[in-house]
Amino acid sequence: MTARLRVPDTARPGDIVEVRLLIQHDMETGFRRDMQGRAVPMNVITEVRARYGESEVFRAELGSGVSANPYLAFPVRALKTGEIRIEWVDSAGVRGGVSAVLNVA
Amino acid sequence: MAGVEGAGVRRRSVLRAMAVIPALANIRNATAQNFLPPQDLRPFIDKLTGGAVVKTGKVTMDMPAIAENGNSIPFILRVASPMTAADHVKSVHVFAPRNPRPLVAAFHFGPHAPRAEVSTRVRLAGTQKVIAIAAMADGSFWSGETPIVVTAAACLDEALG
Structure with a gap:
């Protein structure tokens, strides 16, 4: 899983x-079928x-x-230079993360 | 002769009209399959609020008035709040009553958030009123709703069990 994180x-x-x-x-969604007509399991x-x-x-x-x-x-109030770290998990238990540094001066 | 011929024409037109009826019935079935009726949100809302009163206001949603496609609709949610330690938004739940799973998303804020605001993109299964309910730090609940016309619903050809 790839992701893009943008901070100023x-x-x-x-x-x-x-x-x-x-x-x-x-x-x-779990409401879709694939080319063989099998239900595609929900995974969000x-x-x-x-x-x-x-x-x-x-x-x-x-x-x-x-x-x-x-x-x-979403908005964040800049306080001091630090890392913004995003982490997520999907229905299959697969985890992902991405981070960026917010420079405050 | 003329009278008989006239009757024939009338009979033909009646038969033609009757032939249209099942076709119309099919159209209605197809529509019913693609666009689920709105679900009653009360159980969802009661679970969220524990039966507390939900006041109208403070919550606004920005969406296009008409979406050609329900698969990816820009959605901005804002809740009016000073966002201080004593008075801030704890969470906002977004419901789409005509989606097969009405709870679209829940967003959690806190006193550290400068504004209770989030942008995302949502899937909507048909024309409906999207409802958002905000839970405040003082225990009160506020709601807002926004109508949207969706001409082609997000993919749900069939509701699989």
């Missing part, structure tokens, strides 16, 4: 910055967690109502 290159302390995340995942990213430094800043529980290759964007 730099921010001033107290700034509100937008964190944008795009994860490559089919988000199979069930949870996404975002940490900034030591604290969790955002968490999302997703279902089959979220589009394939889920996109999430």
Whole structure:
């Protein structure tokens, strides 16, 4: 699973910055059939967690109502230079993660 | 002669009209299969709120008014809140009553979030009112709803068990 995480290159302390995340995942609903007519089992990213430094800043529980290759964007208040770390898990138990450094000066 | 011929034409048109009826019935069946009726959200909402009163307001959703395709609809959710330690949004649950699984997503915020705001893209199975319910730190619940017209629903040709 690949993902793209975008944060601004730099921010001033107290700034509100937008964190944008795009994860490559089919988000199979379980309502589809493959070419052989077999039901494709449901497999979606069930949870996404975002940490900034030591604290969790955002968490999302997703279902089959979220589009394939889920996109999430949320605001974070820049405090000090630190890592923004995103982790997720899907219905099959496969975990993924991506991180970026937010420079605050 | 003229009278008999006239009767023939009328009979033909009646037969033609009757032939259309089963065709119409088929169309209605097909529509029913692709577009599920809205589900009653009360059990979902009660589970969330524990029966507490849900007030209207504070929650807004930005979506296009009309979506040609229900597979990927830009969706922005905002909740009006000062986001302080005493007064902030804890979570927001988003429901699409006509989706086979009405709970689309749940977003968790906290006092550290500068704004209770998130953008994503959703799948919607047909024209409906999307409902979001926010749980606040003081224990109150607020809801907002946004109608959307979806001309082609997200893939759900059949509801598999």
